[in-house]
Amino acid sequence: MDAAGSQVADECAPYAGKFQSGILITQGGNLLCSKIIHLITNNRVKSQVSTVLEECEKMMYKSVAFPAIGTGQARQSPAKVADEMMDAIVEFASKKSVQHLQTIKIVIFQKNMFKDFYESMKLRQDADLSTTDSWFSMITSFFWGKKQSPEKKKTITLEKKVYLVTFQICGESQENVDAAESWIKNLILKEQYDTTITNELIESFGERQIAALADLQRRKLVTIELSPPQVTISGISRDVCFVSVEVQTMIQKMKDAEDEQSKAEVLYNLVEWRYLGSNDTFVAFDKLTNMQLEDAKIAKKPYLNVKINTRNYQVDLNTLQAHDDQGKTINIQRVPKNEGKL
Structure with missing residues (x-):
């Protein structure tokens, strides 16, 4: 009410204790809004x-x-x-x-x-x-930020060079040969395993993730099929388990990055950190740097290293100045948003 000013207080005064509907609408006063809705x-x-x-x-x-x-x-x-x-x-x-x-x-x-x-x-x-x-x-x-629906991606089976192995089985009878063949097949199948990982973030796999999958397939005895939102891994059981862990790690890194970006979006709507640009006007930091600066301030850290126009600077959070290794100094400012609004 103090921020709104005496005009709003005077407008509310006649209705003290008489809120029949539970709300009262007044002018915005000194606040950056046209109306204020007061609640009991x-x-x-x-x-x-x-x-x-x-x-x-x-x-x-x-x-x-x-x-x-x-x-x-x-x-x-x-x-x-x-x-x-x-x-x-x-x-x-x-x-x-x-x-x-x-x-x-x-x-x-x-x-x-x-x-x-x-x-x-x-x-x-x-x-x-x-x-x-x-x-x-x-x-x-x-x-x-608005979440974009990823385009439906086609199934991708990564290229795999297959080396054929030929078994020649000789025996005293066809029965013995068949038994040996069955034994070999069972032995091979015991070592085979497949698993499918399903996660919506697989829809967002790009060139870097696909290249990583191709490298895993090249190094391990597995076949990887990418069919967003699924990845199917088949092959030798120990290698399937290894690749499965690697894929889960890739997904977790994407989730962590997405969560960090989401939190940065939240914070950017509340406070904005800026640096003085070349035209003597303040320029906003990117949202992730903005979050890092605010977190450092809350944690009462004295300094934070950031990049400004691709150059490394150390921000002094007490003086709000950034210094590079050549002695250049840039002023920094912190601007809270939405202060004084309903």
Whole structure:
């Protein structure tokens, strides 16, 4: 209320204790918004969010920004609040009658709550919301960017040079020859094994991952078939197990990179680190560097090494200056976003 100014406080004063509907709409005052929707705090977060969304649609508002309702003085669990807010938004988005409200934001200032809201949204990211896909992608894109559906890839059997081995079996009778042949086949089959790994990230395998699979197949006695979202590995059991572990490691690295990028997207909507460019204007760091700088600040690290225009710099997080090995100094700034908004 202090940030909004006395004008908003004066506008609220006549309605003190008279909130019949549980909400009150005032002008935006000094905040960077046209209207403020005031709520009476209660434990029904989902109901409150639904009420606000319905009111926004009724008033034909184009956008709305929520704080993490109830996580302040009400001391509600951030995880519970995240789930209730997401449930309310998804239910609202599923209504075909929605025509006006286009953008919904949740503004989180407390870093310890990022994980709760991130996990809540991640659970819903791949949910079956065919009738509300544009709405849900709008919400999730605020946190980690719009997820592109990968093109369906064809099955790829990696090239494998096969060396033939010929057995010549001689025996006193056909029965003995057949028995020897059966024994050899069983011996070979005992050493054969196949396994299939299924993971949606296999859809995103690119040239680097395919080259790594080809190298594994070349070095080990296996055949690898890539049919996104699956990889099938066949061959000598010990080599199949080895390659399977390597493929799982590749997938985990991709998942870690994706999660890191997602977290960087979340943080970028809350704070932006910049460096002074050549035209005396500040330029934003890339999102991963932005996250690394913010993490270093929170961890109270004195320095962090970064790249600026392909050159290595050491950022002094106390003076907000970056220095290279030739003595050049660049000023750095940290700019919080969405401060003062509902």
